[in-house]
Amino acid sequence: MSGLTRQGYAWVFGGGIDTDVLAPGVYMKGSIEEMAKHCLEAVDPTFAPNVAPGDVVVGGDAFGMGSSREQAVMVLNVLQVGAVIARSFARIFYRNAMNLALPALICPEADTIQAGDQLVVDPGAGTVTNTTQDRTLACDPIPPHLMAMIEDGGLLPHLKKRLHSEAA
Amino acid sequence: MAMTLAEKICAHAAGQAQVTSGEIVTARVDLAMIHDSGGPRRVKPMLEELGVGVWDPSKVVLISDHYVPAVDAESAAILDLTRKWAAANDIDNFHDMQGICHVVLPERGHLRPGMFVAGGDSHSTTGGAFGCFMIGIGATEMAGVLASGEIWARVPPTIRLEWNGMLGLGVVAKDMMLAMCGRLGMAMGNYKAIEFCGSTVDGLSMTERMVMSNMAAELGGKVGLIAPDQTTVDHITAAGGDAGEWQQWVSDPDAEVEAHHVFDADGLAPHVAAPHSPENSAPVTETERARIDQAYIGACTGAKLSDLHMAAEVLRGRKVAKGVRLLIAPASTRVTATAAADGTLAILGEAGGIVMPSGCGACAGYGAGVLAEGEVCISSTARNFKGRMGHAESQVYLASPYTVAAAAVTGEITDPREFLMEQAA
Numbered sequence: 001m002s003g004l005t006r007q008g009y010a011w012v013f014g015g016g017i018d019t020d021v022l023a024p025g026v027y028m029k030g031s032i033e034e035m036a037k038h039c040l041e042a043v044d045p046t047f048a049p050n051v052a053p054g055d056v057v058v059g060g061d062a063f064g065m066g067s068s069r070e071q072a073v074m075v076l077n078v079l080q081v082g083a084v085i086a087r088s089f090a091r092i093f094y095r096n097a098m099n100l101a102l103p104a105l106i107c108p109e110a111d112t113i114q115a116g117d118q119l120v121v122d123p124g125a126g127t128v129t130n131t132t133q134d135r136t137l138a139c140d141p142i143p144p145h146l147m148a149m150i151e152d153g154g155l156l157p158h159l160k161k162r163l164h165s166e167a168a
Numbered sequence: 169m170a171m172t173l174a175e176k177i178c179a180h181a182a183g184q185a186q187v188t189s190g191e192i193v194t195a196r197v198d199l200a201m202i203h204d205s206g207g208p209r210r211v212k213p214m215l216e217e218l219g220v221g222v223w224d225p226s227k228v229v230l231i232s233d234h235y236v237p238a239v240d241a242e243s244a245a246i247l248d249l250t251r252k253w254a255a256a257n258d259i260d261n262f263h264d265m266q267g268i269c270h271v272v273l274p275e276r277g278h279l280r281p282g283m284f285v286a287g288g289d290s291h292s293t294t295g296g297a298f299g300c301f302m303i304g305i306g307a308t309e310m311a312g313v314l315a316s317g318e319i320w321a322r323v324p325p326t327i328r329l330e331w332n333g334m335l336g337l338g339v340v341a342k343d344m345m346l347a348m349c350g351r352l353g354m355a356m357g358n359y360k361a362i363e364f365c366g367s368t369v370d371g372l373s374m375t376e377r378m379v380m381s382n383m384a385a386e387l388g389g390k391v392g393l394i395a396p397d398q399t400t401v402d403h404i405t406a407a408g409g410d411a412g413e414w415q416q417w418v419s420d421p422d423a424e425v426e427a428h429h430v431f432d433a434d435g436l437a438p439h440v441a442a443p444h445s446p447e448n449s450a451p452v453t454e455t456e457r458a459r460i461d462q463a464y465i466g467a468c469t470g471a472k473l474s475d476l477h478m479a480a481e482v483l484r485g486r487k488v489a490k491g492v493r494l495l496i497a498p499a500s501t502r503v504t505a506t507a508a509a510d511g512t513l514a515i516l517g518e519a520g521g522i523v524m525p526s527g528c529g530a531c532a533g534y535g536a537g538v539l540a541e542g543e544v545c546i547s548s549t550a551r552n553f554k555g556r557m558g559h560a561e562s563q564v565y566l567a568s569p570y571t572v573a574a575a576a577v578t579g580e581i582t583d584p585r586e587f588l589m590e591q592a593a
Contacts, residue, residue, distance in 0.1 A: 016445065019290075020553040024560075025533035028205065029235070029242040042560040062355035062388060066553060067532070068206060068290040070306035091359050091390055092290055096306035145192070145320070155308050156214055159315065163218060 004103060004150065005122045006082030008054030011047055012115040013040070015060030019093065022064065023071035035071060036078040051079050056119045056128075058110055059086035064093025073100045083121040085110050085128055085139070098146045101154035106140040113137075123150065170420035172326040173393050174361035177301035177417070181284035189325040189426075198283040199227055200313050201302075203269045205234035205534070206288040208253035209246050210307035211314055222257050223317035229261040229278055230254050231269040234534050236527040267500025267526040270294035270382065270468040274374075275502055277409030281396040281417040286313045291468050291550065293389055296362075296381035297374065298404065299396035299417045304385065324361040324390050325426040326419070331368035333433035338585040340478065341372055341379035342470065342548070342568035344431070346439035349386050350449035352429070357389035360426065363419065364394050368433040374403040375474040382469050383550050386446045395419065438584055440546075441566040444554040452571060452583045462545040463488075463576035464557075465569055466497035466524075467531040470548025475499075475569040476507045479548075480515040482573035482587050488520035489579030495537045497524040521576075533557050539564075546575045 021042045027035040040047045063086035064072055073096045083103040087110045097104035103123035117132040126141040152158040169186060179187040181195035207230060222228055238244035254262040263272050270291050273279060281299030288310045295302030313319050331344060362384045377394050384392020395418040401411040437451035465471055465479050476498060488494045496516055498504040504526060507513045513523055530537030531549040539545055539558030552564035565581060574584035
């Protein structure tokens with residue numbers, strides 16, 4: 001287990017999760033904390049009030065499709081979601097997640113996960129252990145240059161480190 | 169080795185003679201485009217934290233379009249910050265309240281075939297109509313681009329979407345795109361370069377090609393390329409731009425592509441996408457004649473001059489149905505001025521349409537014209553995700569400006585050819 005290991009309950013959303021339901025445009029002018037209260041409310045109003053730190057969001061294909069709005073990742077970080085697991089991610093969402101150090105794992109078997117299952121996610125090893133079902137799901141490994149960035153805490157701290165080392 | 173257009177631009181931007189799809193390269197960015205929502209308000213604190221400025225202000229275009237005009241203290245503050253940041257960072261290419269970024273960018277001659285462009289908006293694929301490898305990115309990523317002038321990218325494999333044949337009366341690029349969203353799905357192009365080609369695409373005007381590239385985003389594409397030709401060059405020249413050595417920016421005939429789909433434009437019907445996804449599309453003839461409350465002609469996808477002309481063709485001498493509101497937000501101030509000069513706005517106004525300021529407006533639920541609980545809208549925009557245009561329990565249908573205008577007249581989803589045929593007869 002690496003230092004990035006997360007543990008929590010699964011919130012299962014399936015396919016068709018877009019950036020508008022993650023980060024509704026009508027809240028875009030306000031604070032990210034306010035927007036987070038409305039994260040995914042169009043598909044499950046119980047999610048934002050009840051999600052606990054470390055819980056895992058589970059999606060289907062092209063999770064996070066649509067807008068480039070980074071708030072779609074920021075609201076999940078505000079809610080202290082531990083990781084997002086999906087069969088596949090829309091490419092801008094995936095990059096935004098890496099840039100903001102939210103582990104996003106591509107898992108072909110994501111749809112075996114049931115709502116409320118207890119999960120242990122190890123982004124470094126690329127595994128999701130479903131404790132409830134007593135099985136381990138293999139995920140696509142996160143490329144090394146992105147793992148390095150996540151370990152630094154995201155793109156900004158990563159760049160800062162690089163700029164400082166160049167200056168030194 | 170033969171390369172696709174996407175590979176050629178990536179190779180050029182990476183300073184390499186050759187790249188292959190799947191390879192990760194570090195690309196020099198020719199241009200970075202940002203707007204008032206994901207731009208200064210987000211990147212300013214990040215650049216300050218990094219302790220660096222913009223790598224090259226002459227290569228940055230800033231456009232305010234999401235919160236314009238300001239409607240409350242919050243949006244006014246965002247625009248104020250945007251303007252001050254532009255001045256402090258010597259951003260000469262700041263187009264303030266001149267229209268929607270994807271339309272203003274080529275309108276002001278900023279795009280040249282072969283460019284590698286990073287855009288802080290998901291519909292940045294629109295630049296592909298000009299032969300630019302233009303990708304959408306998020307705000308932190310953009311802060312990195314503005315600091316360094318570089319971005320990492322995986323060279324995408326290409327999916328070729330070829331259209332041949334003649335589009336019928338009342339059938340346009342929007343219908344081609346909705347038809348493909350329905351047939352191929354929104355995840356089809358994820359991580360891929362989409363390249364549109366074929367005799368139908370060759371025959372499209374630049375503004376219609378922009379609809380294709382714009383909605384490449386709805387097919388999941390990283391870019392939506394169309395190889396430049398004389399139509400492209402003439403448009404760029406007229407906008408005061410320089411097409412450069414445009415002939416080289418074309419896929420080699422023997423370049424390897426991942427998939428190649430061929431479509432027939434002959435017999436294609438106008439298409440409508442039902443709530444809540446562009447891939448829920450079907451011919452209008454097979455779509456339920458749902459009642460509508462609002463018809464919206466707007467956004468980067470559906471409010472250019474050609475789009476307003478389509479709406480006017482249907483609305484000339486007709487009236488918007490009782491109980492229906494027709495909102496028109498032209499995509500740029502130049503579109504508004506031209507449509508005023510050529511009589512288009514008068515036709516739309518006489519029909520009962522309401523002309524609004526240029527901006528992203530109701531499309532993303534940011535601006536004026538959003539929907540109440542239970543309301544139904546037909547829109548010339550690109551996305552109808554749940555809650556996008558207002559209340560989570562509102563409903564949005566997507567269609568071409570022809571079909572949106574026809575629904576405004578009857579108050580329900582209608583085949584626009586009924587009106588266009590009357591005129592032709």
